[in-house]
Amino acid sequence: MSTDPPLKELALHNITVRFGGLTALDDVSLRVAPGRIVGVIGPNGAGKTTLFNVICGFVNPTSGSLTLDGQPWRPRPHHLNRLGIARTLQGVGQFAGMTVLENVMVGARNRHAEREALTALERCGVARYAGAHPGALPYAIRKRIELARALVAKPRILMLDEPAGGLDSDEIRWLGTLIKEVGTTVLLVEHHMDLVMSVCDEILVLDFGRSIALGTPGEISENPRVTESYLGAPA
Numbered sequence: 001m002s003t004d005p006p007l008k009e010l011a012l013h014n015i016t017v018r019f020g021g022l023t024a025l026d027d028v029s030l031r032v033a034p035g036r037i038v039g040v041i042g043p044n045g046a047g048k049t050t051l052f053n054v055i056c057g058f059v060n061p062t063s064g065s066l067t068l069d070g071q072p073w074r075p076r077p078h079h080l081n082r083l084g085i086a087r088t089l090q091g092v093g094q095f096a097g098m099t100v101l102e103n104v105m106v107g108a109r110n111r112h113a114e115r116e117a118l119t120a121l122e123r124c125g126v127a128r129y130a131g132a133h134p135g136a137l138p139y140a141i142r143k144r145i146e147l148a149r150a151l152v153a154k155p156r157i158l159m160l161d162e163p164a165g166g167l168d169s170d171e172i173r174w175l176g177t178l179i180k181e182v183g184t185t186v187l188l189v190e191h192h193m194d195l196v197m198s199v200c201d202e203i204l205v206l207d208f209g210r211s212i213a214l215g216t217p218g219e220i221s222e223n224p225r226v227t228e229s230y231l232g233a234p235a
């Protein structure tokens, strides 16, 4: 069992990220309260993955700051697991030379890693592939393995970057149920609007790195600025 104190708040304060002349995030602020499912949406290149990379410490903001539980916080990738923050990648990022079970054990945080990895695989409906090598498996199965690897840490904050990518509508429905049932704080980047609207408590909309709206699914779907920049356009 993980013994993390419960999350109080993760917050981004006026985060700007520049890559040379390109502004990937422009003065973005966000507060993530415990137990909330927070969606991050926006067109391709809007800065969604960059926002995740800032929270994970892969990208240092050009300006702005983060706080975790009210304390100034400089994220480092190798501290995330210990802090109870787990993330899936936009594609699939499994180690080729390891079995599915071994890949998921990498995410575990305690001595019963193997049993917990199997439990996580079961929860994601892919335990039967435990002994297989991920490279040989269909994409949708690998996305589930990716989820299991994040869930095995029993994270305080689960960050999902396009978990529905490449999944069919039945699988997306399954994913929606899992996200709602997981009972932890979730940050969800996703283009599938049905999924986002059905699972999220609140949604941040990015457009060219700017935060153009933050609100409940109902507020976001009726926001003319969002409809114009994103929801009106084909996904």
Ligand SMILES: Nc1ncnc2c1ncn2[C@@H]1O[C@H](COP(=O)(O)OP(=O)(O)OP(=O)(O)O)[C@@H](O)[C@H]1O
Pocket: 019, 022, 023, 024, 042, 043, 044, 045, 046, 047, 048, 049, 050, 051, 090
């Ligand atoms: N390491 C980097 N170096 C230079 N530019 C980058 C880097 N990472 C991202 N970018 C650029 O920053 C912008 C935002 O990219 P990001 O990957 O955050 O978008 P996204 O919203 O996740 O898009 P998608 O929906 O396609 O995944 C893009 O223009 C991208 O090309």
Ligand SMILES: [Mg+2]
Pocket: 048, 049, 050, 090
């Ligand atoms: Mg992305």
